[in-house]
Amino acid sequence: MQRYDKKRVVVKYGGHAMGDAELGRAFARDITLLRQSGVHPVVVHGGGPQIGSMLKRLGIVSEFKGGLRVTDKATVEIVEMVLAGSINKEIVQSINAEGGRAVGLCGKDGNLVKARKLTRTMVDPNSHIEQIVDLGFVGEPSTVNPTMLELMLKEDLIPVVAPVAPGEDGETYNINADTFAGAIAGALNASRLLFLTDVPGVLDKDGKLIKQLTVARAHELIADGTISGGMIPKVETCIEALERGVEGVVILDGKVPHAVLLELFTDRGVGTLLCK
Numbered sequence: 518m519q520r521y522d523k524k525r526v527v528v529k530y531g532g533h534a535m536g537d538a539e540l541g542r543a544f545a546r547d548i549t550l551l552r553q554s555g556v557h558p559v560v561v562h563g564g565g566p567q568i569g570s571m572l573k574r575l576g577i578v579s580e581f582k583g584g585l586r587v588t589d590k591a592t593v594e595i596v597e598m599v600l601a602g603s604i605n606k607e608i609v610q611s612i613n614a615e616g617g618r619a620v621g622l623c624g625k626d627g628n629l630v631k632a633r634k635l636t637r638t639m640v641d642p643n644s645h646i647e648q649i650v651d652l653g654f655v656g657e658p659s660t661v662n663p664t665m666l667e668l669m670l671k672e673d674l675i676p677v678v679a680p681v682a683p684g685e686d687g688e689t690y691n692i693n694a695d696t697f698a699g700a701i702a703g704a705l706n707a708s709r710l711l712f713l714t715d716v717p718g719v720l721d722k723d724g725k726l727i728k729q730l731t732v733a734r735a736h737e738l739i740a741d742g743t744i745s746g747g748m749i750p751k752v753e754t755c756i757e758a759l760e761r762g763v764e765g766v767v768i769l770d771g772k773v774p775h776a777v778l779l780e781l782f783t784d785r786g787v788g789t790l791l792c793k
């Protein structure tokens with residue numbers, strides 16, 4: 518068995534993998550156990566569905582383009598409230614209830630992550646012409662300063678990070694949690710990056726799990742539409758993380774009890790392993 522002592526493992530906890538109270542406790546227990554066994558876990562969380570419900574309650578219409586939420590001024594306020602507020606604190610509380618020492622933060626804290634506005638081009642389905650789409654206050658990490666995380670890891674704390682960050686322009690940016698997790702994993706020289714989601718991994722056209730996915734095949738599956746929606750930023754982040762030298766990048770089902778421990782500590786790799 519491979520040893521993970523003192524290794525940094527970034528776990529991206531997707532909004533779709535949350536929700537069930539018992540599974541939430543199992544996740545918090547796994548993260549606490551990881552720390553107790555010598556691994557340094559860093560949790561980066563999402564909360565897309567939870568942002569969606571809050572926006573709905575407030576009567577704010579929201580749409581996604583290429584897996585990313587178009588984020589206007591009113592929306593980014595709710596995104597920050599839900600991600601850096603309620604979800605972040607809920608995860609911190611549940612890890613601490615299991616005996617861990619979690620501390621919540623977002624990109625704004627300790628200047629952890631700075632954002633720049635994301636520019637995306639997409640092909641218009643009618644004209645087939647590539648166009649620049651304005652996603653509003655959607656950002657991508659421009660710099661990551663891991664000092665705060667390094668200090669926390671040294672003190673045996675478990676950082677729990679929400680993907681909201683300040684821009685150089687003084688605005689607040691909404692960053693896709695997968696992209697954010699990839700940037701954190703790269704800056705920390707993490708040995709593993711695990712994405713906990715609500716499907717067993719990347720599925721092929723027939724809905725069968727792809728256990729090992731090469732970068733070349735991943736590009737093909739994005740191009741032919743087999744990989745779509747929220748799976749696109751996840752797979753793109755996996756590819757970037759591999760290029761940055763993260764050894765093991767896996768997309769797995771957060772609804773499987775103890776998915777993180779099974780993945781790290783048994784030979785029974787669950788999910789999709791991305792490889793070059």
Ligand SMILES: Nc1ncnc2c1ncn2[C@@H]1O[C@H](COP(=O)(O)OP(=O)(O)O)[C@@H](O)[C@H]1O
Pocket residue numbers: 530531532533534563564565566713714715716718719720721743744745746747748749751
């Ligand atoms: N080829 C694919 N394999 C698996 N899931 C896919 C695929 N293409 C699109 N998806 C969608 O991606 C979703 C996971 O991404 P997302 O909704 O952003 O989850 P999370 O909240 O965990 O980040 C799945 O629930 C599924 O609907």
Ligand SMILES: CC(=O)N[C@@H](CCC(=O)OP(=O)(O)O)C(=O)O
Pocket residue numbers: 530531532533562563564565566568584585586596655656680691692693694695747
């Ligand atoms: C720009 C963008 O799309 N941001 C995401 C941030 C949360 C997220 O990524 O949550 P999941 O991991 O649960 O999908 C959003 O607003 O939904």
